[in-house]
Amino acid sequence: xxxxxxLKHSVHKGAFHLDVDVSIPATGITGxxxxxxxxxxxxxxxxxxxxxxSSNDRRPVHKRRIGYVFxxxxxxxxxxxxxxxxxxxxxxxxxxVSFAGVVRLLELEGLLDRPxxxxxxxxxxxxxxxxxxxxxxxxxxxDEPLAALDERRKDDVLPYLDRLHAQSSVPIxxxxxxxxxxxxxxxxxxxxxxxxxxxxGDLQSTLMLLDLPQLAGRNAGAVIxxxxxxxxxxxxxxxxxxxxxxxxxxxxxxxxxVRLRIAANDVSLTVVPTESSTILNILPAVIDATVPESGxxxxxxxxxxxxxxxxxxxxxxxxxxxxxxxxxVYAQIKSVTVRL
Amino acid sequence: xxxxxxxxxxxxAIITTIVLIVLGAPLAWWLSQTQSRWQPVVQAIVAMxxxxxxxxxxxxxxxxxxxxxxxxxxxVQLTGDALTFSFLGLVIASxxxxxxxxxxxxxxxxxxxxxxxxxxxxxxxxSKLDAFFSVAAPLSVRGFLGAVVLSFxxxxxxxxxxxxxxxxxxGKTRVVSIAIYDHVETxxxxxxxxxxxLLIGFAFVVLFGMFLVNRRRRSW
Numbered sequence: 001x002x003x004x005x006x007l008k009h010s011v012h013k014g015a016f017h018l019d020v021d022v023s024i025p026a027t028g029i030t031g032x033x034x035x036x037x038x039x040x041x042x043x044x045x046x047x048x049x050x051x052x053x054s055s056n057d058r059r060p061v062h063k064r065r066i067g068y069v070f071x072x073x074x075x076x077x078x079x080x081x082x083x084x085x086x087x088x089x090x091x092x093x094x095x096x097v098s099f100a101g102v103v104r105l106l107e108l109e110g111l112l113d114r115p116x117x118x119x120x121x122x123x124x125x126x127x128x129x130x131x132x133x134x135x136x137x138x139x140x141x142x143d144e145p146l147a148a149l150d151e152r153r154k155d156d157v158l159p160y161l162d163r164l165h166a167q168s169s170v171p172i173x174x175x176x177x178x179x180x181x182x183x184x185x186x187x188x189x190x191x192x193x194x195x196x197x198x199x200x201g202d203l204q205s206t207l208m209l210l211d212l213p214q215l216a217g218r219n220a221g222a223v224i225x226x227x228x229x230x231x232x233x234x235x236x237x238x239x240x241x242x243x244x245x246x247x248x249x250x251x252x253x254x255x256x257x258v259r260l261r262i263a264a265n266d267v268s269l270t271v272v273p274t275e276s277s278t279i280l281n282i283l284p285a286v287i288d289a290t291v292p293e294s295g296x297x298x299x300x301x302x303x304x305x306x307x308x309x310x311x312x313x314x315x316x317x318x319x320x321x322x323x324x325x326x327x328x329v330y331a332q333i334k335s336v337t338v339r340l
Numbered sequence: 341x342x343x344x345x346x347x348x349x350x351x352x353a354i355i356t357t358i359v360l361i362v363l364g365a366p367l368a369w370w371l372s373q374t375q376s377r378w379q380p381v382v383q384a385i386v387a388m389x390x391x392x393x394x395x396x397x398x399x400x401x402x403x404x405x406x407x408x409x410x411x412x413x414x415x416v417q418l419t420g421d422a423l424t425f426s427f428l429g430l431v432i433a434s435x436x437x438x439x440x441x442x443x444x445x446x447x448x449x450x451x452x453x454x455x456x457x458x459x460x461x462x463x464x465x466x467s468k469l470d471a472f473f474s475v476a477a478p479l480s481v482r483g484f485l486g487a488v489v490l491s492f493x494x495x496x497x498x499x500x501x502x503x504x505x506x507x508x509x510x511g512k513t514r515v516v517s518i519a520i521y522d523h524v525e526t527x528x529x530x531x532x533x534x535x536x537x538l539l540i541g542f543a544f545v546v547l548f549g550m551f552l553v554n555r556r557r558r559s560w
């Protein structure tokens with residue numbers, strides 16, 4: 001049983017150098033995050049064999065058993081949905097993939113006889129994912145599969161990616177410049193800058209690396225694994241429990257284990273506990289690290305039980321309340337995003 | 341009514357078209373995909389027959405294919421027959437003459453294909469050859485259709501090259517354009533007129549049919 005996948009690629013294209021040598025878990029989703037031009041796509045193309053690299057893998061593209069989901073679905077316009085999905089299946093028979101199972105997973109039953117040219121963006125991307133699953137890949141590469149879709153259409157595809165994550169054992173490398181997608185989908189995180197991997201590790205701890213510019217600004221935030229405690233029908237709130245306490249989240253959730261994303265901008269601090277606040281979730285925490293930002297603000301890393309949060313506060317408040325490492329505070333959490 | 345020359349022209353056009361599609365498609369594919377610095381050179385050579393007068397092409401083909409020529413001499417040694425003033429010689433000459441008309445439509449169609457679409461096919465387990473036949477070719481049908489129409493029509497209408505290489509041997513090299521010219525030379529305007537009308541009608545029917553098919557495809 002292979003438990004890690006070794007990625008070792010180096011490419012020189014004009015002024016751009018890609019130099020990657022990391023190993024990633026052979027299960028779950030590995031997110032690759034970075035600015036455009038940081039080499040994310042080039043890395044995927046090297047893995048797939050679409051780009052010449054110094055890797056030891058000399059097999060031609062079609063013998064690699066690596067699925068590739070492109071930003072645009074790249075469906076074959078002369079074939080209908082069924083034939084598109086069967087394209088990979090026919091070329092990789094006897095691998096025990098169930099066409100019906102894949103179609104069910106992506107809920108494409110009603111679209112099979114449609115021409116590939118008559119699909120919405122979200123439907124087309126679902127078909128392209130089904131097509132890749134049917135080839136029974138050992139590894140799936142996804143290159144910004146949602147980037148070409150508008151916000152509403154993203155929600156047509158994201159639930160299926162969640163489902164794929166939960167039900168499939170095929171490892172996925174997911175490239176995106178959108179931190180929300182990365183936090184929602186990945187278990188492991190690689191951060192790329194200028195052709196190099198600047199950080200890699202499990203999602204939660206990598207997000208805590210406050211000094212990385214890729215994780216600054218709007219992207220700063222934490223992810224917490226939590227379990228369902230109970231639902232309060234009177235106020236339509238669900239209570240989740242994690243190592244640092246309990247969190248109320250609006251709405252009803254059925255899943256036992258969830259992932260909560262809390263952005264740094266949604267966390268504020270008080271030194272004394274307050275009962276007279278409209279904020280639902282106020283949790284005791286200890287300041288674990290502080291990192292200055294350019295301008296008025298700074299980031300604080302807070303420890304709550306075994307988990308961490310990130311808060312963005314002004315340097316002025318920090319000075320006034322004398323917020324230093326080791327100080328006990330109360331984190332007021334304004335908003336939580338839930339991933340089932 | 342003499343159908344011989346027209347039938348010979350049609351045979352020549354069909355065979356030339358088939359040869360040009362089979363040989364022209366790989367050439368068009370290479371021209372559309374290669375990064376080679378020789379691409380513009382090959383592209384220019386392929387386009388030459390468009391600019392050159394048929395007499396220039398015909399002259400050099402005559403020299404090359406003739407029994408004293410490199411290729412023609414070798415052919416005589418191999419088969420005992422001369423290529424010049426033979427039907428096979430006409431086919432070779434027509435292929436050279438109509439080459440750009442077959443290559444260019446196919447090349448444009450191949451160039452319009454999305455590179456990523458082909459890459460998708462490769463990553464799904466298709467070899468490059470497989471991807472050509474299963475993705476590139478079906479998506480380039482209009483290019484192939486254009487190549488067929490143009491090479492067929494161009495071969496049917498050629499005169500100069502045929503005259504230089506094939507001469508005027510009834511049943512062998514006396515194609516319809518030569519026959520018409522012959523009738524005019526001998527002031528037999530009636531026969532020239534009949535053959536010409538026949539050719540006009542036939543050309544129209546073929547082109548109309550092709551474009552009708554093309555139009556249907558578009559509305560599929």
